[in-house]
Amino acid sequence: MRLLKLRTSVALTALLGLCSMGTFCIWPDPGGNNGPPDPSTACADGEPPAAGAAGLFFSDPKGGATPLAEDASLPIEYGPQGGQHVMVAIRHHTRGGGVWAYRLAFEPEAADPAAPEPDPAAPEPDPAAPRRPVLEGSNTVPVNACASGWTETIAPVFLNFRDGGQADAAGEIPAARGVLRLVATPRDAGEKVSAEIPLQIAM
Template sequence: MRLPKLQISVAITALLGLCSMGTFCVLPDANNGAPPDPSFSCADSEPPAADEAGLFFSDPGGGARPLAADAVLQLEYGPQGGQHVMVTVRHHTSSDGVWAYRLAFQPEAAEPGTPAPEAPRMPVLEGSNTVPVNACASGWTETTAPVFINIMDSGLADTAGEIPKARGLLRLVATPREAGEKASAEVRVQIAM
């Protein structure tokens, strides 16, 4: 009779020991340094006018304002060597449903010609992510999500030690799960290293 109780107490002691060493138990730690999961919220405001976009990248400081062309997005580094930029999207739909957002950053093509020897080399980045989004019923859905970035060439620092910002096009293609028309948006941005 004492043997099973002994085995249980040894097992519990072993689990507690592993947990205290951090090798077995996983405790919540603000997403463990990984990029945050996408967040979604419904926003109250008028539908877009006939000449206004119903899908656009929005300014993180004010959801109803579109992200300005050439806005600077900060590259964030994860603990496992990955990197991402956070973007906010505003989308007006006439009904609820699940949409797939395909986000991408495409680098600007290099200008023809050879740069001067003292000019710093521009960084070359590209990135993407696909996010499922639960659209709000007949209204605006605001989504914040990461775009995972790959660095192909980090560029050269200038004389002040600064690496130039990577320039490119941030694109979004939104596709409803049910048959329907795709929507898309794009804006030129810079990514600061």
């Protein structure tokens, strides 16, 4: 993944600054989902977004200015303490530097309202049949944005199995489908910017 001029001063300094302001505090996940890599940020070259173009978007995990394609598949990763997460790439253009809080969330795909109600007389599904896992999760990370330019961030989203997730007879688990959302808020202002994209998480 292409991340130039990696910044290492983000995690502790920004976290302490956010908590001291009483604005955003990020505590370890009590469910034990700690262990993925810390968020990383880098300043990136590029022209400012054109009028009407997005200044905040999910980017291709391979790096660069390419937006992540809708319905792309990201791999789930398993941490050393038993949790699971997915790493996402974000590209954000700001007019000046400063600490932002990125609130990331993966929401499972909603049921199709046009789908027929299940027949109570229908037989129980085959336990060996593939089942779509229902994943959900979130994370808030501090990001030290680059001054008047693009910031590239790689950050984890902690995930939990809400239901399902059983493997089929071949040991495979289908990809989870849903929407990845991001709300970015600067520490010293009330403005918010957001982005979202439908995607899949592959087991």
